[in-house]
Amino acid sequence: MNARRTHAMPGCVVLAVPLLLALLSQPQAARSDGEKDSDKPLRCSIVRLLANPDQYDGRKVRTFGYLVLESENKALYLSEADAAAGIHANAVWLEGALPEALGSKYVMIEGYFDSKSVQSDLYAGSIRGVSRYAIMTAHTDYDIE
Numbered sequence: 001m002n003a004r005r006t007h008a009m010p011g012c013v014v015l016a017v018p019l020l021l022a023l024l025s026q027p028q029a030a031r032s033d034g035e036k037d038s039d040k041p042l043r044c045s046i047v048r049l050l051a052n053p054d055q056y057d058g059r060k061v062r063t064f065g066y067l068v069l070e071s072e073n074k075a076l077y078l079s080e081a082d083a084a085a086g087i088h089a090n091a092v093w094l095e096g097a098l099p100e101a102l103g104s105k106y107v108m109i110e111g112y113f114d115s116k117s118v119q120s121d122l123y124a125g126s127i128r129g130v131s132r133y134a135i136m137t138a139h140t141d142y143d144i145e
Helices: 010-025 048-051 080-085
Strands: 060-070 073-077 091-094 107-114 124-135
Touching: 010 048, 048 060, 048 091, 060 080, 060 091, 073 080, 091 107
Parallel strands: 091 124
Antiparallel strands: 060 073, 060 107, 073 091, 107 124
């Protein structure tokens, strides 16, 4: 009896693993309610925006950080310590007007991220078209519309 064994080609596995990793590393914005993906913000930490600005360029994001509202420094920082030390590399510039009551607090901000803005020389990018904001509290669910 001539039994022939078939083996899966190792080359397929070698090609499939990087493809799978690339797909899993992309930000997800799937919608089940019929709205466009771009309408729903991607909830991401400011750390992800700082580390991978090009990955979020042009995307609507919801992020959290320490807000500074000064005439020459209107930015969302990773932490209050970074804001106090003026570490702009750990911040994103905010375009547009925001209520002064939000300043010097940890906040949630929703808007469109721009990794190539004019302010990108100092900051990791900017958030424009802010559509939603809130002062962060311990028990707030920011996914509720």
